[in-house]
Amino acid sequence: MIGAGKIKQYSNILEKPLSKGKQEVSLSAFAFLFSELVQYNQTQVDNISELERRLEDAGYAVGARVLELLCHRDKGNRRETRLLGILSFVHSTVWKVLFGKVADSLEKGTEHEDEYMISEKDLLVNKFISVPKDMGTFNCGAFVAGIVRGVLDGAGFPAVVTAHFVPMEGLQRPRTTILIKFAEEVLQREARLG
Amino acid sequence: MAPAAPRSGEAIFSSVDRVNAELFTLTYGAIVRQLLNDLEEVEEVNKQLDQMGYNIGIRLIDEFLAKSNVSRCVDFKETADMIAKVGFKMFLGVTASVTKWDADGSCCSIVLEENPLVDFVELPDTCQGLYYCNILSGVIRGALEMVAMKTEVTWIRDMLRGDDAYELQVKLLSQLPEEYPYKDDE
Known part of the structure; x- marks a missing residue:
């Protein structure tokens, strides 16, 4: 009943048209929500690594869905199958949709062949977070690391993804680096493809 | 100096930093899913979500007052209007309307035309009691x-x-008397 002036109800969710993704909410609404996510998870854990793991899990669930959504909406149901392709997809497309900008940098690790880094000076989720001293190296970027892992895993590039603070000269706040270490099979496949 | 005029929800929303609603939606979904996993009982999840909202509410009011220039509302009717027209707009970018006032003006309904929390969401049979x-x-x-x-x-x-x-039905239970911890002339 289009035009009946009433929102269609109880229809299958798949019949609904996919939104264009241009809707926005205020940054504070997100910050409030994210802080509740962190605070709730703090009550569920005994140590920092457990807390990071739980935030990463939450992010993973977001990443898996973002991949599906973007492949469907932006890429005509195609996804990247090559290593550099998927990395630039994360660094550009995913970042742009989620954070409104392309990530500051994407670099290859100098010491290890299987490591790549995405860095961001002022990561959205760390914007209003200051980590207490007794929480050591805890980084809320674990949530974003989880998103990255979710996207990569869903696309067939299993990897270990972690978030780290890296102090920068001349900047007050450290930047956040998302370190991606691909599974061996990914590199082997990549080598085979030439 | 006369107090600054209250600002409209649209004006505030367009002036604040914003993020993609899908990030917000999916993050909220991740929270709900985590709670369902941890707490198992749908009733407990409802409680925890309400508690999280409460925690947000007691902090969010500061930002609301600071950015909206809203001063004291004369009655509960005006309060409800402020929530619907300014509050929902400035934080979530959506509008809501107020209806179904009861006779003494202490209970009303806020109806949301859009709801950014529920994109992509469908409740499975196991979660029918969930207030998402x-x-x-x-x-x-x-x-x-x-x-x-x-x-x-x-x-x-x-x-x-x-x-x-x-x-949402909002029912005013009581208005707490204001306490002044200080003297006016100090």
């Missing part, structure tokens, strides 16, 4: 408590449960 958006009722309850109003906020209609709109 229960965080919103907590936010309203928490925020109003900080301006000395005890309220009870309940979901009347929920599209995820097959209704035709999102409707």
Whole structure:
């Protein structure tokens, strides 16, 4: 009943048209929500690594869905199958949709062949977070690391993804680096493809 | 100096930093899923979501007052209007309307035309008792408590449960007397 002036109800969710993704909410609404996510998870854990793991899990669930959504909406149901392709997809497309900008940098690790880094000076989720001293190296970027892992895993590039603070000269706040270490099979496949 | 005029929800929303609603939606979904995993009972999840909302509400009211220039509302009717027209707009970018006032003006319904929390969401059979958006009722309850109003906020209609709109009933239970910890002339 289009035009009946009433929102269609109880229809299958798949019949609904996919939104264009241009809707926005205020940054504070997100910050409030994210802080509740962190605070709730703090009550569920005994140590920092457990807390990071739980935030990463939450992010993973977001990443898996973002991949599906973007492949469907932006890429005509195609996804990247090559290593550099998927990395630039994360660094550009995913970042742009989620954070409104392309990530500051994407670099290859100098010491290890299987490591790549995405860095961001002022990561959205760390914007209003200051980590207490007794929480050591805890980084809320674990949530974003989880998103990255979710996207990569869903696309067939299993990897270990972690978030780290890296102090920068001349900047007050450290930047956040998302370190991606691909599974061996990914590199082997990549080598085979030439 | 005369107090600054209250600003409209649209004006505030367009002037603040914003993020993609999908990030917000999916993050909220991740929270709900985590709670369902951890707490197992749908009833407990409803409670926890309400508590999270309350925690947000008691902090969010500061930002609301600071950015909106809203001063004291003359009655509960004006308060409800402010929540619907300014509050929802400035934080979530959506508009809501106020209806169904009772005779003495202490109970009304806020109806949401759009709801950014529920994109991509469908409740599975196992979660039929879940109030998916229960965080919103907590936010309203928490925020109003900080301006000395005890309220009870309940979901009347929920599209995820097959209704035709999102409707929250806000009931004013009591207005706490204001206490001045200081003297006016100091």
